Amino acid sequence: MTTTTTERRAAVRETAPLLSVRDLTVTFQRHGEEPFRAVDGVSFDVRPGETVGLVGESGCGKSVTSLAIMRLLPKRGNKVTGTVNFEGTDLLSLSDAKMRDRRGRDIAMVFQDPLSSLNPVVPLGVQVAEVLERHRGMSRKAAMPVAAELLKRVGIPDPVRRLRDYPHQLSGGMRQRALIAIAVACAPRLLIADEPTTALDVTIQAQILALLKELVEDTGTALIMITHDLGVVAGLCDEVNVLYGGRIVERGDRHPLFRDPRHPYTNGLLASIPRLDAAGERLTPIPGSVADNLPWDHACAFAPRCSQPIEICTQVTPQLEVADGRALRCHNPVTSGWSGPSAGQTEGDVAR
Amino acid sequence: MLRYIVRRLAQLVGVTVVLSMLLFFWLRSLPGGPVNAMLGERATPDQKARLEAVLGLDQPLHIQYVAYVGRILRGEFGNSSAVLPGADAMDIFLARFPATIELSLVAVTIAIIAAIPLGYIAARRHGSILDNATIVGSLVGIAVPVFFTAFLLKYWFAVKYGWLPVSGRQANLGCTRITKFFILDGLMTREFDCAASALKHLILPSIALATIPFAVIFRITRASVLDVVSEDYVRTAEAKGLTNRVIRSRHILRNAMLPVLTIIGLQVGSLLAGAILTETVFNYPGIGEALVSSFRGRDYAVLQILILMAAVVFVLVNLIVDVLYAVVDPRVRTR
Numbered sequence: 001m002t003t004t005t006t007e008r009r010a011a012v013r014e015t016a017p018l019l020s021v022r023d024l025t026v027t028f029q030r031h032g033e034e035p036f037r038a039v040d041g042v043s044f045d046v047r048p049g050e051t052v053g054l055v056g057e058s059g060c061g062k063s064v065t066s067l068a069i070m071r072l073l074p075k076r077g078n079k080v081t082g083t084v085n086f087e088g089t090d091l092l093s094l095s096d097a098k099m100r101d102r103r104g105r106d107i108a109m110v111f112q113d114p115l116s117s118l119n120p121v122v123p124l125g126v127q128v129a130e131v132l133e134r135h136r137g138m139s140r141k142a143a144m145p146v147a148a149e150l151l152k153r154v155g156i157p158d159p160v161r162r163l164r165d166y167p168h169q170l171s172g173g174m175r176q177r178a179l180i181a182i183a184v185a186c187a188p189r190l191l192i193a194d195e196p197t198t199a200l201d202v203t204i205q206a207q208i209l210a211l212l213k214e215l216v217e218d219t220g221t222a223l224i225m226i227t228h229d230l231g232v233v234a235g236l237c238d239e240v241n242v243l244y245g246g247r248i249v250e251r252g253d254r255h256p257l258f259r260d261p262r263h264p265y266t267n268g269l270l271a272s273i274p275r276l277d278a279a280g281e282r283l284t285p286i287p288g289s290v291a292d293n294l295p296w297d298h299a300c301a302f303a304p305r306c307s308q309p310i311e312i313c314t315q316v317t318p319q320l321e322v323a324d325g326r327a328l329r330c331h332n333p334v335t336s337g338w339s340g341p342s343a344g345q346t347e348g349d350v351a352r
Numbered sequence: 353m354l355r356y357i358v359r360r361l362a363q364l365v366g367v368t369v370v371l372s373m374l375l376f377f378w379l380r381s382l383p384g385g386p387v388n389a390m391l392g393e394r395a396t397p398d399q400k401a402r403l404e405a406v407l408g409l410d411q412p413l414h415i416q417y418v419a420y421v422g423r424i425l426r427g428e429f430g431n432s433s434a435v436l437p438g439a440d441a442m443d444i445f446l447a448r449f450p451a452t453i454e455l456s457l458v459a460v461t462i463a464i465i466a467a468i469p470l471g472y473i474a475a476r477r478h479g480s481i482l483d484n485a486t487i488v489g490s491l492v493g494i495a496v497p498v499f500f501t502a503f504l505l506k507y508w509f510a511v512k513y514g515w516l517p518v519s520g521r522q523a524n525l526g527c528t529r530i531t532k533f534f535i536l537d538g539l540m541t542r543e544f545d546c547a548a549s550a551l552k553h554l555i556l557p558s559i560a561l562a563t564i565p566f567a568v569i570f571r572i573t574r575a576s577v578l579d580v581v582s583e584d585y586v587r588t589a590e591a592k593g594l595t596n597r598v599i600r601s602r603h604i605l606r607n608a609m610l611p612v613l614t615i616i617g618l619q620v621g622s623l624l625a626g627a628i629l630t631e632t633v634f635n636y637p638g639i640g641e642a643l644v645s646s647f648r649g650r651d652y653a654v655l656q657i658l659i660l661m662a663a664v665v666f667v668l669v670n671l672i673v674d675v676l677y678a679v680v681d682p683r684v685r686t687r
């Protein structure tokens with residue numbers, strides 16, 4: 001099984017990327033405040049049909065990255081540089097109108113909080129149908145049955161009746177399903193899911209992840225999965241980007257990365273997930289918080305929280321170096337890797 | 353929904369009963385009284401006592417109140433003693449009421465049509481020169497007393513330049529009356545000169561009357577739109593690639609209008625207060641003007657019916673607003 005996965009991955013790596021983010025930098029500048037780089041030179045690729053994870057703690061710039069790709073950041077108070085190449089077009093230099101045509105049609109997004117992300121005073125059916133009206137040129141009358149079909153596909157029972165319901169009449173899980181239905185309505189080639197399960201309870205989380213996985217496999221849609229939860233990544237992603245302080249610190253295919261994390265931060269994240277096969281073993285959270293970060297300009301931001309810092313870590317910026325399909329930004333990588341669950345076990349671990 | 357409306361109508365009855373009681377005792381506790389007003393200061397105590405006996409004013413208050421309620425239930429609202437002596441109080445109210453409604457409707461319409469788009473634009477250009485200018489403008493609108501605005505408008509556009517009529521509701525054109533709403537009558541009877549004249553008479557008073565509701569609705573709209581644009585569902589709408597028009601109307605304004613609706617209902621109260629002043633400045637024959645003269649003459653019958661009906665209108669308008677609210681907000685409707 002591992003061999004077929006590896007072969008499949010090798011084949012995928014040959015294809016041209018669907019989305020190619022290069023040197024994406026987002027700087028927030030408020031009146032009278034120091035400019036703050038929330039995303040700092042992030043580069044990664046997403047190939048057709050591939051699921052790529054963006055993982056990191058709260059505040060590391062995951063949402064800002066996705067909003068910058070979608071061009072949904074506030075109009076004022078920030079500066080975005082770099083390129084976001086989608087099928088040969090740089091999204092960052094498109095006109096507002098052209099970008100509007102692509103949003104919801106070529107690239108769609110699922111947000112974190114399903115209740116606040118749905119309009120409370122518009123019936124669910126209209127909220128699904130309006131995407132079809134906009135991008136497929138359908139009339140309301142033609143779009144409604146399609147909307148019902150979509151709700152059915154994401155597992156909402158009695159979809160025709162639900163069309164007339166309002167968000168407050170649905171459970172949390174149903175709302176997230178509805179948001180997913182809206183996102184996949186126009187069969188986008190890229191779906192960005194920003195922590196789609198964080199606001200849900202554990203059993204519902206597993207169902208939503210299973211649904212996303214199924215949709216992605218059925219339609220060949222590429223997926224960027226944003227999460228702070230490595231358990232989510234374990235069941236879903238082909239490739240994982242680990243973000244720290246606005247920069248990618250490690251990237252690799254899922255299995256090698258889980259089996260053999262090289263960056264102390266990735267290692268720490270893995271050590272802090274509860275494991276099914278290690279009941280009773282103590283979890284080791286990463287000490288400190290992002291408030292301890294050093295500036296990337298002349299150090300490794302993670303150094304103050306690192307389990308194995310060396311002198312150079314607080315003096316020289318580590319560069320992202322690529323070797324054997326693994327990208328790593330570290331002066332002193334972990335050698336005897338965390339002996340985590342094997343690939344087979346992580347696969348069965350989606351429910352976590 | 354129907355049960356909701358019925359419940360609110362029952363509340364309306366309760367409010368009216370309580371208010372009529374308060375009003376009755378309050379009016380009778382005022383110094384002066386109708387007898388003095390009717391007979392003048394120099395009447396003898398004997399004359400006064402006789403008239404009081406005729407009017408039943410010598411009875412204890414609670415007996416007067418029971419008699420009063422009895423008369424109301426029989427549909428007798430009493431006769432005017434000062435505004436139009438001898439006339440039925442209800443007739444006076446009915447003659448004046450359409451004038452004030454016409455004035456208020458036009459004023460509210462002006463206020464809404466100007467305030468909501470401006471409030472939206474100001475919010476979307478938050479912090480711009482336009483935003484700041486409109487805020488200052490609305491502050492001035494709130495701060496300047498209505499009668500002063502009315503007086504200035506009258507002085508400039510009616511007295512000094514003579515562009516618009518100084519007072520009244522309509523020129524003397526021998527117009528046909530159907531509903532007593534003069535603009536509507538003029539349109540229905542195709543006497544367009546009548547409608548035009550009524551409209552011209554309405555322009556200045558309604559602008560004066562519109563200033564405060566305009567300022568209030570503007571500020572609430574602006575604040576509400578500012579709140580709504582940072583909501584997650586607006587970001588969702590943007591992520592769907594919807595057109596600006598759909599995002600504006602369906603996703604921003606439909607949500608932002610909820611507090612605005614409530615405030616429009618509450619403005620009816622201050623609108624009636626403003627109408628008193630505006631009607632006085634422009635000699636406009638509405639409720640407000642009748643209220644002033646009936647108060648001066650201690651005309652209990654007329655005062656009572658005017659204030660009571662004003663309260664009923666206030667409660668009714670707020671009922672309509674609440675129903676509209678339920679129409680817009682499913683969370684109220686489907687509780």
Ligand SMILES: Nc1ncnc2c1ncn2[C@@H]1O[C@H](COP(=O)(O)OP(=O)(O)OP(=O)(O)O)[C@@H](O)[C@H]1O
Binds near residue numbers: 038062077
């Ligand atoms: N509009 C904004 N103005 C200023 N700073 C912002 C803005 N949006 C985000 N930031 C800052 O950018 C940084 C990254 O935020 P981001 O929302 O991307 O974090 P995240 O990784 O998505 O975290 P979480 O897991 O909590 O969602 C944070 O420090 C945040 O304070």
Ligand SMILES: [Mg+2]
Binds near residue numbers: 062195
């Ligand atoms: Mg986030």
